[in-house]
Amino acid sequence: MPKTISNISVDCVIFGFDFKQLNVLLVERKLEEPKSKKVLIDDWTLVGYHILEDENIDNAAARILKSMSGLDHVFLEQFHTFGNANRLNNPKDKLWLKHQSEGFSDRVVTVAYLSLIDSTSVSLSLKERNVKWYPVNELPELGFDHRKIFEKGLDRLRDKVRSEPIGFELLPEKFTISQLQRLYEEILGTEFDRRNFRKKVLQMKYVIPLDEKQKGVKHKPAQLFIFSREVYEKTKTERFDFSV
Amino acid sequence: MPKTISNISVDCVIFGFDFKQLNVLLVERKLEEPKSKKVLIDDWTLVGYHILEDENIDNAAARILKSMSGLDHVFLEQFHTFGNANRLNNPKDKLWLKHQSEGFSDRVVTVAYLSLIDSTSVSLSLKERNVKWYPVNELPELGFDHRKIFEKGLDRLRDKVRSEPIGFELLPEKFTISQLQRLYEEILGTEFDRRNFRKKVLQMKYVIPLDEKQKGVKHKPAQLFIFSREVYEKTKTERFDFSV
């Protein structure tokens, strides 16, 4: 294992969408008393790790994301750095850090990343550690200050999704308009009128209709679309608001 | 001097507005060869410093901001963390760090903050170190990677100003509508129609007209307004866009 920097880490809030719910990827954190097998810790955390010497922090996040999901080149963006002096001070976290004994400091600043992945393209079965998708509304107990980090990541996702077409990162390459609508409704916690939503999406020149339909559904198959970042970058315009 | 953490720092991009231009606060970085008086370094940096042991990073930023401006309780928000492994690797920066000899690491991760201050309420004259407002379009050479940090801070300001009423932080408590307009035009680099801008601002219930006019101007004195964050928080509504 290459040497790490003891007081700087990276944590990733990785979102996925299964066409029903918005989910976040968590890793189980479990610690047993060696002899008695008494469970000392059994909760969940975001995926994260310390950065390596001579490693850029963006690269550290990409490395960690890849190690968990197998994915490369997906949406990954820093959103906040958490550095309160006492953020790892609760007993469970101190116990965990002591047992890890990998030379981590007890004053760790962590840089948090938002990641959006097409969870249909990922299978988690291979992992040694227990890794699981949890619906964002039904999270288990989280270790460290990861509840707070998660909340801020979700806030950031909600903000960004409102002003930039990043929702597509959570869908497969080809998607239907109502999948897109359900995604936005899940993220924002609202409902949209189907006709108006469709009208709005069809105006977006970067959402491109295919000559192709859904298959194997037991209702009228929907048309498939792809998102073109290229068209988006070419046609985007600035917008002035600071709402009334 | 209390002990600092050698590899974590804070840098503040502090914006001010003088009713003509958007400015940023810089500190001179000067180093002379002790004997020959030859100037080895003479450039500028953002204001920043290492965080202290047991100090929250937000508090570090507030401390640094106060030490430079004398101001407390102003807009201050983390916007990005810069942690490339080689960010302090150029010769001037290495030289500077060596001469500082305060036990700083050569691999420093810095958490950058955006700060908006009413520069009419600040006088810089008292400072020992050379501190100066520079128009954002006429910056001198910046040390370290501070040019990049500044650019990202300005981007963030432009983003935020579009969706939240934070521009008011750059104005005195009482301001006129055309001061507000000039501010937005400076930040966004655009021009607005005077009548439409006024109409839009008057719709905002959180911009409150006073029974008071400008004094000492050699034209028709303008009405003064104040911004009410309280009214804003009460009346704000979410907005869905991801623009066409």
Add this chain to the structure above:
DNA sequence: ACAAAAGTGTTCGAACTACACCCATGG
């Protein structure tokens, strides 16, 4: 045939754009 989701158009009000003339003050 039925269940399930896809697809489609119109009307109304709100908001945005463009645009030109008179007013109050200091010098």
Add this chain to the structure above:
DNA sequence: CCATGGGTGTAGTTCGAACACTTTTGT
């Protein structure tokens, strides 16, 4: 009295909200 910026209204257009029925497929 002149220079400077303050203050005002209207018409045309675009954009968003509300709302119901028909179509296609699998079972």
